[in-house]
Amino acid sequence: MNDGPYFLSGSLGDYHIFPDGRVLLSGTHIMSDSIRGFEGTYELIWFTNTGYLDTTRVHRNANGPIWGFKELPDGKFICSCSCTQYEGQPVSRLFRVHADGALDTTFQTGVNWGNIFAYHPLPDGRVYAGGRYKRANAPNDTLFLARFLPDGSLDPTFAPPSITMGGLAADYGPLITWLQPWPGGHLIASGEFGSVNQMSRESIFLLDSTGAVTAAFDNFHVGIYQGQFGANASINWITSVSTDTLYICGAYIGLNDGTTNDPQQRFVSRLLVSGLGVGVENVPTHTNLQLWPNPVSGTCMVELEELPPSAVLIVRDALGRERLRQPVRSHSTTLDLHTLSDGLYFLELRTGNERLAVQRLVVQH
Template sequence: MFRLKGIPKTLVLTLYLILGVGVEAQQPFDVDTTFRCGFNDWYVNSILTFDNGQVLASGQIKVPGELVHRTGVRLDQDGTIDPTYPIVAFMGGKLTPWQDRIYTKSGASVRRIHTDGTLDASFNMIGTPYFGAQQGGDYHVFPDGRILMSGAHNLHDSVRGFVGIYDLIWFTNTGRLDTTRIHRRASGAIYEIAPMDNGQFLCYGTGDIYEGQPVGGIFRVNADGSLDTTLYCQLRWGEAYSILPLPDGRFYAAGIYSFSNGPLNIIRLARFLPNGDLDPTFDNAIDFDLGEIPDPGFGATVARVRPWENGSILVMGTYQFVNGEPRRGICVIDSTGQLTDLFDGCGVGPYTYQGFTYGSVAGYLEDDNGMAYIWGAYHGYNDGTTNDTLQRFVTRLYGPDFTTSVREPEVLEKQFSVYPNPAAEMVTFNYNFKTEPEMAFVIVRDAMGREVSTIAMPNKQGQLVLDTRQLTKGMYAVSYTNAGATLHVDRLIVR
């Protein structure tokens, strides 16, 4: 949240009281009917909130009385459009705060603006030497303001040998091509990049070659952009719209995709192991259904996933039912893949624009004033009690109270465990070291003490999977070792 100079936070609370916010006790995620956007089409891609209660919205926004769409508007505390904000806004896509300024995705490139909407002239990648924007993708902002941008773009740096189309490109915090980095190529555009805690990035792209090496649709690169060959995730059809890395190396991928050469056995949300295999401890076959929204061809789409409480995730997209239960564009899935009761019967309503029916949630954000916002392409929001048909594109909700909300049953974390046990097919070995391991392995031995499987544990936390169908039925010992010392032994029964 941005703090606007000269506007005290007490004034924000006063404004909320004048508007009716907080006058009566509200339940978490009740819709705030005092906030309604003053436009009727087309969509909002991203928002940021200011500490005075205003909201910056980026997308394609048709202001009543104007002939063309704006790419960004600032909304006042009641949702109406702030007339003092510049009509020409360099936005449209993802907004990322940095210091007292904002990075924005604008067309195929990235711009930087001030909080008043004026362009920051100290950052400019348009028309600069060596770079020509072509196909837009994603971007990541480093703490010092440098940019990693994906997509497919032309480079003209013949001095350093970067000429032609490149798909992962580094820029300085002034918008110039970073001539100290090795820019990377793929056989197709890279549309999503998700930073990991260890400095790596998970990427989704349309090609099957990266830096001369084969990759699946989702692949992992090191901090310098070189390929991490320990992950191979073969998406053959469709697209991953959102990737959520987990601290132990696993990750969620949301979208509409398949491991087949076509729309067969479509997956919309799945959790993957660090090596790119599906995580068998998560339900990777959750059913998302469009309901009354006309099917454009391949059914519902999950567009965004973000962390929630206690290991669960908030899942957003274009759908009206999840596993047959009413959830309109927003739901919470627990850490095993089970649908929770949150947002039961709630969500956004559909609307039609230029012959296409929308009804999607694209994001969620909490502010510092105890409120939460969702945004996307929709008309109306139903919180289960109030059906506010006048909601449009950005909706303010009363924020969550995680201290009193219903939580998943707490599970005491074990340092090492085996699941399921007994096992007939896949078995998962879970491990959680307090420090980085050194030459750590899971060793499986049969009743005679012979090693039948040895798997390295490369990270502090993780899960390893073994196919027990290759083993003879019986009892096995599972040893967890680190630096030659045995730390723990489990008994595994194979049926």
């Protein structure tokens, strides 16, 4: 990127890679493109898929760094910054831009203090934001996780959790640094904290779509890592390859999941979350539901000894998205799964708004 004559990297914020290999970079950087009128510091900058400055795009500037941003389902971006102006217009610390980087003035959050580190957008335009921040119209209310409506106002159907350090003797919290979607509209939040809604939750917890904290991770403990600049007990990043396994990364030494205490765990760990009550635990089980074969390569058979009224079978992927729905009209139902890609899914049996059973389903073509 620095090999071209127009760009000199400065403080890196975040980046987004488009499907065609182009890159959108944030932070605060120096541009020297006098031909096209881009001179001085810029905070959103486009690059081609070869790494050179994209001279066909309009680069955007602010009066402070843009630290993080996330693409939304409609192609827009939600951004967090240490700035008060963007392209000469006033903005809060959490604002939204169009796909070309132009400010979207229809989104007004009023966030005027703190930092947002994590986002999770929803298909309907709402978005979760995690960090530690305040809004101008509620200066005494510190938010750690909130859900915003498409216009930037708080979603009244979501109760932001109250987060403190509790008994965790670390120096940098409380704050949330990562949001990981989970099946059924749930969300895993991590960071550095010791208590959520006055319940012991050390640096990781699971909540549902209303903001209610579940029983998952109730006996989970992270050990203190004494670093050069203070004590840490944080889980900063999460990724999952299935709903059985989480990989976590952070600054800690020692983990205790309530069953196993391993003082040698540090910095990167794998959690077998099926044993922690995460995901689809605590769902009533219809004991007469049978599914075979499993794993399945094409079609599978679902057998029900009892036939619930108006029942349907729903196949969801690991993020809870519905991929197949089929009414149940007899005790035996054949599901055609040829169109599903390989991976882990969940089969739900429902009647009305009641979920009667759920089983893991593996597709392997």
